[in-house]
Amino acid sequence: MAPVADDTAPPTLEGPWTLDERVQIRPERFGGLLYHFGTRQLSFVKAPDLLAVVRLLVECPTVDDALDKAEIPAERRPAIVGALVALAASGMIQPRIPAGKPS
Amino acid sequence: MKLVDEFQLGLEAPICLTWELTYACNLECVHCLSSSGRRDPNELSTEECKAIIDELERMQVFYVNIGGGEPTVRRDFWELVDYATAHHVGVKFSTNGSKITLDVARRLAASDYVDVQISLDGATPDVNDPIRGEGTFDMAMTAMDNLKAAGVENFKISVVTTRENIGQLDRFKAIADHYKAQLRITRLRPSGRAVDVWDDLHPTADQQRELYDWLMANGENVLTGDSFFHLAAFGDPLAGLNLCGAGRVVCLIDPVGDVYACPFTIHDEFLAGNVRSPGGFEQVWKHSELFESLRVPLAPLEGGACSSCDAFDTCRGGCMAAKFFTGLPLDGPDPECVKGYGETALVAAGSGAGAAGVPRPSVDHSKPVPVMMGRQSRQTRPDRACDESPLAGFEPAVRP
Numbered sequence: 001m002a003p004v005a006d007d008t009a010p011p012t013l014e015g016p017w018t019l020d021e022r023v024q025i026r027p028e029r030f031g032g033l034l035y036h037f038g039t040r041q042l043s044f045v046k047a048p049d050l051l052a053v054v055r056l057l058v059e060c061p062t063v064d065d066a067l068d069k070a071e072i073p074a075e076r077r078p079a080i081v082g083a084l085v086a087l088a089a090s091g092m093i094q095p096r097i098p099a100g101k102p103s
Numbered sequence: 104m105k106l107v108d109e110f111q112l113g114l115e116a117p118i119c120l121t122w123e124l125t126y127a128c129n130l131e132c133v134h135c136l137s138s139s140g141r142r143d144p145n146e147l148s149t150e151e152c153k154a155i156i157d158e159l160e161r162m163q164v165f166y167v168n169i170g171g172g173e174p175t176v177r178r179d180f181w182e183l184v185d186y187a188t189a190h191h192v193g194v195k196f197s198t199n200g201s202k203i204t205l206d207v208a209r210r211l212a213a214s215d216y217v218d219v220q221i222s223l224d225g226a227t228p229d230v231n232d233p234i235r236g237e238g239t240f241d242m243a244m245t246a247m248d249n250l251k252a253a254g255v256e257n258f259k260i261s262v263v264t265t266r267e268n269i270g271q272l273d274r275f276k277a278i279a280d281h282y283k284a285q286l287r288i289t290r291l292r293p294s295g296r297a298v299d300v301w302d303d304l305h306p307t308a309d310q311q312r313e314l315y316d317w318l319m320a321n322g323e324n325v326l327t328g329d330s331f332f333h334l335a336a337f338g339d340p341l342a343g344l345n346l347c348g349a350g351r352v353v354c355l356i357d358p359v360g361d362v363y364a365c366p367f368t369i370h371d372e373f374l375a376g377n378v379r380s381p382g383g384f385e386q387v388w389k390h391s392e393l394f395e396s397l398r399v400p401l402a403p404l405e406g407g408a409c410s411s412c413d414a415f416d417t418c419r420g421g422c423m424a425a426k427f428f429t430g431l432p433l434d435g436p437d438p439e440c441v442k443g444y445g446e447t448a449l450v451a452a453g454s455g456a457g458a459a460g461v462p463r464p465s466v467d468h469s470k471p472v473p474v475m476m477g478r479q480s481r482q483t484r485p486d487r488a489c490d491e492s493p494l495a496g497f498e499p500a501v502r503p
Contacts, residue, residue, distance in 0.1 A: 026115065029115075030109040033163075
């Protein structure tokens with residue numbers, strides 16, 4: 001089931017996700033910066049593996065697939081998912097409507 | 104490693120880049136950080152500015168803080184703003200409000216990527232105007248009325264904290280709330296023309312405590328430009344990064360393309376290079392000797408009271424510019440050290456902003472004072488007794 005974009009519901013990470021189209025990634029030594037041109041919000045991503053997962057979201061059907069593809073070990077996954085939830089809450093990443101499905 | 108320690112080592116590109124577009128200004132604020140007044144004949148051209156924007160886009164500098172002088176007096180100001188936002192470089196510009204007509208306000212309301220910041224240094228004309236000039240309070244309020252009428256919300260009201268206005272913090276907040284604007288308060292540094300008024304205008308020790316308490320109680324929605332990290336030594340750190348970002352996460356590009364470590368360090372000592380030289384801004388940011396020398400882990404300070412102070416980890420030695428322009432060593436305490444070590448050091452050295460032998464800004468574009476004969480040299484000192492000065496007749500304290 002595709003996640004429902006509802007501002008009042010806590011974000012869940014079901015279904016496909018992607019970086020918001022107004023967000024740019026700037027790589028840094030320690031990871032990178034995300035900047036949202038719409039909200040003018042800057043987020044610091046201190047973990048290169050988290051950044052790798054964020055980049056992979058767009059080409060993966062689920063968050064789990066992105067975690068697999070980035071070869072994130074099981075014990076590291078709760079921290080990565082927690083960070084993704086925070087990025088979802090601030091609008092940096094968005095549920096992706098799969099191609100071909102009505103929005 | 105903590106994020107603040109990562110930042111200490113420098114970023115691939117600045118995240119807070121101040122770009123002063125012109126030294127020209129229609130005002131003569133007594134505390135102007137860039138000693139502005141007259142346009143520099145060597146000012147960057149429109150094409151040179153656009154080339155810098157192209158470079159900032161490549162480096163992913165997501166937004167710039169444009170100032171001056173009064174940036175809106177440049178004839179190509181809106182052309183440059185439009186060029187920047189079209190190239191993924193968002194703009195926040197500081198203005199005294201003189202050019203924010205209703206038409207301009209409507210234009211701002213239509214843009215997602217342009218943010219405006221109105222300078223105001225008193226919540227009443229009797230406090231504001233002696234600093235910024237006669238009639239400037241009303242001018243700023245008119246600008247804000249126009250922004251409100253055009254439906255611009257969340258613009259910034261920028262206040263430099265002084266001995267005269269610390270008691271008005273609640274009133275500033277009320278003004279911001281009235282306009283649905285965001286209050287931004289920053290620290291007065293002894294930079295630019297402020298070198299001559301800092302002694303009399305910087306907050307007293309008691310006022311620093313008052314400011315700290317107010318920020319702890321109201322700081323949630325108040326911006327500070329991370330400028331009060333020296334107050335962290337009172338106890339809990341304030342919101343923000345709490346580090347000196349000079350040459351590490353921030354820098355200044357001045358109107359002639361000179362790159363300084365921060366907007367408050369217009370002095371040869373902190374000049375990293377010029378954007379007109381080969382390699383442009385990126386070369387200066389990434390490889391200048393000065394910036395590389397700043398990007399080292401914060402070591403415990405060797406000299407003075409800081410070396411044995413338990414607050415050093417929170418205040419991190421304070422502000423480089425404040426030390427430099429008061430004649431204090433950079434490895435010693437901040438002149439406004441809340442433990443009192445700065446005041447002690449100033450007295451011991453017979454030093455202070457504007458005192459004999461203490462550095463002054465290397466560049467001064469203050470308007471010339473009326474002269475009886477001869478020509479005014481370009482790098483003149485502002486005349487404290489200038490008739491047009493809002494502080495005419497005002498004499499800085501005499502030092503022993």
